[in-house]
Amino acid sequence: MTTVRTRIAPSPTGFLHLGTARTALFSWAYARHFGGQFVLRIEDTDVARSTQDSVDQILESMRWLGLDYDEGPIYQMQRLARYHEVIEQMIAAGTAYRCYCTPEELEAMKAGQEARGEKRRYDGTWRPAPGKVLPPVPAGVSPVVRFANPEQGVVSWDDLVKGPISIANEEIDDLIILRPDGVPTYNFAVVVDDWDMQITHVFRGDEHINNTPWQINIFHALNAPLPRFGHCPIILGDDGLKLSKRRGAVSVTAYEEGGYLPEAMLNYLARLGWSHGDDELFTREQMVGWFDGSHLAKSPAQWDPAKLAWVNAQYLKQADDARLAGLVAAQMARRGISAAADERLAAACALFKDRCSTTVELADWLAMYFAPVAPTEQDLAAHVTAAVKPALAALRERLSAAVWDKAAISQAIKDTIGEHKLKMPQLAIPVRVLVCGRAQTPSVDAVLALFDRDTVLARLST
Incomplete structure (x- = not known):
């Protein structure tokens, strides 16, 4: 039997947001359920926007959530030689080709298509074909490499979440897979990575559905085994719009600072798009035992801060008081209040925790023991x-x-x-x-x- 191998592959262009954290949780739980491996990959090919601070924040978020990985972190920018090796093999096999069109030529091409009422797409100027004479190679133009996408047929897969999906190849452009600077594009690098890392199951957000046909075709072009794909619906904010790095979302570590417990966050994230009967509260071990890839929702989940606060309150009531004392002491330190995480603070946590939803609220109560009070x-x-x-x-x-x-x-x-x-x-x-x-x-x-x-x-x- 093939060993289950899943991965999470965040881009270090900002914090680890809640949607990626949920995908990481699903991927981790699936691998753990089947006794497989979970891989962390850092997709850092967006060189201009990737930062070490973002990498550090991603790693800290994974640590806080307790999503331990068996391999990684693996960095794409350390694998450039491998991508170039595969590119050359594809060019030799005729499944990829160099394109010397300038950005201006591409824009003129697509503007003409739009004027004629046609779909904007690359017209195959540099795509080799039997009997076709290619234009002379222009001087001073660094080429891109494009994938020679099949021109006929249909790309189909049985999605773990959405069910059967099919997209006609004629709807798909010849994708750029290597930029002029030698850095691969996402849809190419992810295929080589998943192939080399023997990934068997890919859980990700359903914004990637449009990328999947290209990726499947590249897998086929490489004669590489195809992973199973599961595209999870987006998470909506309380305004009904998508949570994202650029709109409305806050980082996972901000919830740590906001006084939430990691086990409560995992419990809440799991219920955003997955269920096990009517169970609202469950341990990490229970989730691993239950998470077999079924019961994943097809429709978007709604982020509900009040529900998260309720879940956290339940875990707070059950939490060890000595542990809470350490968390409350850290909250106090953020306010410039010195509080020892000793037996007295643990006893205070025991007395007040039933009234609180977060360790921030607990610190609000317990600050009176360590700092002056100001009655109204x-x-x-x-x-x-x-x-x-x-x-x-x-x-x-x-x-x-x-x-x-x-x-x-x-x-x-x-x-x-x-x-x-x-x-x-x-x-x-x-x-x-x-x-x-x-x-x-x-x-x-x-x-x-x-x-x-x-x-x-x-x-x-x-």
Whole structure:
């Protein structure tokens, strides 16, 4: 049986966006499901726009998502000699040819076609044919190399997502496969790469459907085995337009900074275009067990920030508190707040995580333990009244001498309430406002117990 080999091949012209991350997830899960291999390739032939920063960001995104690869990263620009070798073989075999048309000649050619109501395409001026006399090679023109696409017949494949697709060869132009500067074009390089890397299954966005006929024909011209293709529908933003690097999308790493957990992001991405019954939440291991290439949606998926936040909240509730402490400490550091990821911070995470959708929200809550608070004038006026200030002073006195734990703090509050004939909210809310900077928190005794005693006493004295 052939070993399943999949790949993800991002272009380092920007960050790894969500659509590519989803494709990477599908490719990774498919390979893992069948015990195969997953390859990372960096398609960096767009030399003018490719950057090392983008490569670094792609690698960091893959690391954060936990999409481990068995080979790579493999860089196309380090494979130029291989592409040139194949080009020469194709020219010798008659499946590719050099074209000396200048950009001006090509534009004039296509303008004439448009004026005649014809489809704009290369007219085959330099394509060899039996009995055809080619123009003299012009001086000073660096040629491109074009693929001699079959002129008759139909290109067909059974798409893993879309089902059977057919496109007539007469609709397909003679594609440029090598630029004058010696750098191959996407549709050629990707075929040689997939052939050399023995890729068996290609998952990618359905914007590539129009590229697939050219690629299939090049595979055939090389007598190379054809991978199975699966073209996944695009992801739409909440405005109904396509998410992309150039419009509306943010990077995968921005979601890390935004306080999302990688397992939640993978879970959410998986459900954008794939399902397993009615399961909304599942582990990475469950997805690998289920992902056999079936149940992939044919229609576009809608990005829903509220649904992602809900999924993340579910994972946050289940997350290990020590791990959350490290993530919250990192969020604090971004704000210039120093917070040790210790047992106290872990306990605070345990107390507050059920109220939060992200570690950013968790850090919003827990910043009060490490930085000054600023209650609103409205809260101070509404809750810290002249009538309650004697009780606050009495509570402060009791807390200064109490054992510093939840039970003792609770007793001090109860004793103060009894002494001053108050109800719990009449004292607890002013305490929250002064100590926490807000009127609502979890149980006030549990919240105070996680503070340093001196901080509580100082804030109650104001």
